[in-house]
Amino acid sequence: MFINSKIKKFYKNKKILITGGSGMIGLNLTKVLSNLKTKITICSIDDPSNFKQHLPNGVKFIHSDLRIKKNCIKVLKNQDYVFHLMAVKSNTHKKFKDVSSTMVSHLQCNTNMLQSAYEKKIKKFMFVGSIGQYPPFSIRKEEKVWDGLPTANDKYMGISKRTGEALAEALMLEHGWKAVKILRLSNVYGFHDKFHPTDSHVIPSLIKRVGDGEYPLKVAGDGTAVRDFIHVEDVVRAMIVGLYKAPACYPINIGSGKGVSIKRIASIVLKGFGKKVKIQWKSNRPTGDHKRVLSTERAKIKLSFKANISIDEGIIKTIDWFKKNNKK
Numbered sequence: 001m002f003i004n005s006k007i008k009k010f011y012k013n014k015k016i017l018i019t020g021g022s023g024m025i026g027l028n029l030t031k032v033l034s035n036l037k038t039k040i041t042i043c044s045i046d047d048p049s050n051f052k053q054h055l056p057n058g059v060k061f062i063h064s065d066l067r068i069k070k071n072c073i074k075v076l077k078n079q080d081y082v083f084h085l086m087a088v089k090s091n092t093h094k095k096f097k098d099v100s101s102t103m104v105s106h107l108q109c110n111t112n113m114l115q116s117a118y119e120k121k122i123k124k125f126m127f128v129g130s131i132g133q134y135p136p137f138s139i140r141k142e143e144k145v146w147d148g149l150p151t152a153n154d155k156y157m158g159i160s161k162r163t164g165e166a167l168a169e170a171l172m173l174e175h176g177w178k179a180v181k182i183l184r185l186s187n188v189y190g191f192h193d194k195f196h197p198t199d200s201h202v203i204p205s206l207i208k209r210v211g212d213g214e215y216p217l218k219v220a221g222d223g224t225a226v227r228d229f230i231h232v233e234d235v236v237r238a239m240i241v242g243l244y245k246a247p248a249c250y251p252i253n254i255g256s257g258k259g260v261s262i263k264r265i266a267s268i269v270l271k272g273f274g275k276k277v278k279i280q281w282k283s284n285r286p287t288g289d290h291k292r293v294l295s296t297e298r299a300k301i302k303l304s305f306k307a308n309i310s311i312d313e314g315i316i317k318t319i320d321w322f323k324k325n326n327k328k
Contacts, residue, residue: 002237003036010244011036017079019066019113020086022046024192025128027054028232029083029239034059043075054192067108072116081124081243084113103156110164118177126243127168129184129251131228131294133158141295142184142251153288169249178248183238186255186294190232190314191321202262203229203315206269207322216278217270220285223263228255228293231314234307241303255294256307268312272319 016033018026021042033040034056041060048061055061064071066086076082086109110127117125132154134140135147150158168180189203197209210217238254246252270277299305309317 002241007240007244008036011038011081011240013037013039014080015039015078016041016081016083017075018042018083018085019075019109020044020084021061022048022051023085023087024190024194024232025188025235025239026083026085027051027192028190029085029236030059031056032236032240041075041079051192066113067105069112069116072112073120076113076116076120076122079120079122081126082113082117082122083126083128083239083243084110085128086110086113087128099156103160106157106160107163110160111167114164114167114171114180117179118171118175122179124181124243125168125179126239127164127180127182128239129161129165129182130154130158131184131186131253131255131292133161133184134292136289136292138291139293139295140253142253142298145184145251151289151292165249165251172249180249181242181246182249182251183242183246183254184251184294185235186228186230186253188230188232188235190318192232193318195322195326202227203265203269203318204322206266207272207315207319208326210269210273210275210277211319211322211326214277216280217266218280218282219262219266220282221262222281222283223261223266223279224290225262225288226259226291226293227262227265228258229260229265229311229314230255230307231309231317234309237308238299238303238305241305246302250302252298252302253294253296254299254305255296256311257294257296258311259291259293260311265311265315268315269319272316 016038020026022044043062043064045065062075064075066072133145136151171177193204194200195204195208
């Protein structure tokens with residue numbers, strides 16, 4: 001088990017705030033933290049009726065808009081640790097539809113939360129970045145993130161994430177606040193994902209549409225695009241360890257470190273449902289970069305972390321969860 005006695009001691013009885021705690025990562029993280037005897041508060045602007053049934057007993061929910069700084073100060077009161085997971089989910093198909101409002105929301109929330117956490121003397125703060133921060137290299141290494149603009153489809157979100165990291169480093173350099181740990185995630189999927197046929201990322205979108213019987217199955221691109229996918233259970237494991245032992249303001253990639261084609265993803269999803277369905281490739285629809293995979297050497301060295309759940313196992317586990325929890 002990855003949670004040893006030192007980690008248990010680090011978390012026991014700590015008051016922990018999870019911003020964006022109603023999302024996929026937050027709900028899975030909450031489950032693990034609750035087993036470590038922590039006192040959890042989640043903060044979100046989502047309707048609690050959509051997720052409250054998934055929260056462990058004793059978890060406190062606060063409905064609050066973190067784009068307003070006084071709300072950040074309020075939710076941080078008496079907290080020891082923070083997992084800052086707030087995000088506005090988007091995908092390639094949306095292109096630039098919501099780009100300004102999404103960027104403004106990220107900049108406001110990240111700036112307000114980091115500044116407020118420093119002022120409230122928070123001991124540990126997890127800032128979550130993204131593979132979308134990187135320039136369009138096939139393999140994304142942490143030290144290369146500033147070697148060009150993020151890829152076109154992720155430029156505005158990527159810049160806002162970079163800005164958050166830069167602010168965390170600035171607070172450390174000027175004020176000596178060394179609380180912030182930075183993890184940059186690849187494409188996360190799994191339990192509590194957003195399963196929507198058009199507004200979700202590729203794995204949950206395919207699971208939803210295959211589960212609903214779409215025929216033929218329409219998939220953007222020609223299937224050759226390659227992505228780095230990681231199951232949410234592996235991500236949560238990295239976060240639990242990362243908050244405990246990652247160096248301050250030292251970005252660490254969290255992914256599988258392996259590229260998987262969209263064609264293979266579609267094949268695994270169809271196999272998971274036991275279906276043989278014709279795939280209609282839509283080459284005129286945007287797919288982003290041809291290949292993007294995270295380098296994971298730093299995670300192995302600094303966190304002794306390696307993703308354990310294979311893409312086949314992870315998708316089957318996610319399909320099983322979807323079947324039990326999907327509401328048509």
